[in-house]
Amino acid sequence: xxxxxxxxxxxxxxxxxxEAVRGIDLTVHRGEIFGFLGPNGAGxxxxxxxxxxxxxxxxxMARVAGHDVxxxxxxxxxxxxxxxxxPTLDGYLTAERNLRFHAELYGVPRADIGxxxxxxxxxxxxxxxxxxxxxxxSGGMRRRLEIARGLLHSPRVLFLDEPTVGxxxxxxxxxxxxxxxLKEAEDITVFLTTHYMDEAEHxxxxxxxxxxxxxxxxxxxxxxxxxxxxxxxxxxxxxxAAVAALDERFGIKAVASRDVVVFQVEExxxxxxxxxxxxxxxxxxVSVARPSLDDVFMSYTGRSIRDSESAGAAxxxxxxxxxxxxxx
Ligand SMILES: Nc1ncnc2c1ncn2[C@@H]1O[C@H](COP(=O)(O)OP(=O)(O)OP(=O)(O)O)[C@@H](O)[C@H]1O
Numbered sequence: 001x002x003x004x005x006x007x008x009x010x011x012x013x014x015x016x017x018x019e020a021v022r023g024i025d026l027t028v029h030r031g032e033i034f035g036f037l038g039p040n041g042a043g044x045x046x047x048x049x050x051x052x053x054x055x056x057x058x059x060x061m062a063r064v065a066g067h068d069v070x071x072x073x074x075x076x077x078x079x080x081x082x083x084x085x086x087p088t089l090d091g092y093l094t095a096e097r098n099l100r101f102h103a104e105l106y107g108v109p110r111a112d113i114g115x116x117x118x119x120x121x122x123x124x125x126x127x128x129x130x131x132x133x134x135x136x137x138s139g140g141m142r143r144r145l146e147i148a149r150g151l152l153h154s155p156r157v158l159f160l161d162e163p164t165v166g167x168x169x170x171x172x173x174x175x176x177x178x179x180x181x182l183k184e185a186e187d188i189t190v191f192l193t194t195h196y197m198d199e200a201e202h203x204x205x206x207x208x209x210x211x212x213x214x215x216x217x218x219x220x221x222x223x224x225x226x227x228x229x230x231x232x233x234x235x236x237x238x239x240x241a242a243v244a245a246l247d248e249r250f251g252i253k254a255v256a257s258r259d260v261v262v263f264q265v266e267e268x269x270x271x272x273x274x275x276x277x278x279x280x281x282x283x284x285x286v287s288v289a290r291p292s293l294d295d296v297f298m299s300y301t302g303r304s305i306r307d308s309e310s311a312g313a314a315x316x317x318x319x320x321x322x323x324x325x326x327x328x
Pocket of ligand 1: 015018019020021038039040041042043044045046047195
């Protein structure tokens, strides 16, 4: 198989006047963990729905595992696993029953179901809980079970829409370990959406979406490097002397405000040891601040993802209030 895991050109979706997705060109390579990062309403879920054949595009083309999402829907569906924001497990059934039901639905050969079931349940640490009803599971356990279910039929591409939304930090981090393990253990591409900056950092590459468009696409490191350098702040006994020493020894232009000196370098982590060994300065403290993915988003849009979200929430609340008012 030589085709990319996902390939789109000019992929578009309009809902009436709303241009939810405005012409997306994208290639996701096999074996990648690829992330869509963007605020609510950016068009992430709509794009994923089109790739999963759940929503028909208004225009453009998309292929998943080499199959066209409109003309070869069934082939696409056999090639993918899905984990959506809204849970779809049956709480009255045991974990195992939920998975067996899914395996039958997807036509996993009977002889393969047992070993495959154990494989995926082991991977997410739920093999021992297989006989328990899902209703007794915590939010994190349910999400892990959903991921296991998405993998049961050995998909080529696993789509995860906000896989860790609403979960506590510890569970989020354990879900990320599973995702990374998965990449090692199975020949699979993972395509996910998130609006958590720290999560996007785990991806091999990310596309930042806003207003239905991809506004930037690269590795997290390259995106951040494009924004600017690391910012180093030191506290020393004599600010002006430190500024002069930094210029003389490293050619760095720093600014001092009393005993606090601030400057920028390409790679802060590499520079700090040099700073201590070569500057000859009496340094009391040092801190390094990296450009974040939020800085990247801000550099392209002029606002932060969090601000965009709260603006969206405010609009949503206003619309809801208007709708309620209208009904009265
Ligand atoms: N079924 C629909 N009918 C009308 N408009 C829709 C529909 N689905 C999505 N939209 C609109 O399309 C735009 C993109 O929504 P989408 O859900 O894809 O964004 P998102 O980035 O996934 O955000 P979220 O993280 O909140 O799901 C929004 O303006 C949304 O209101």
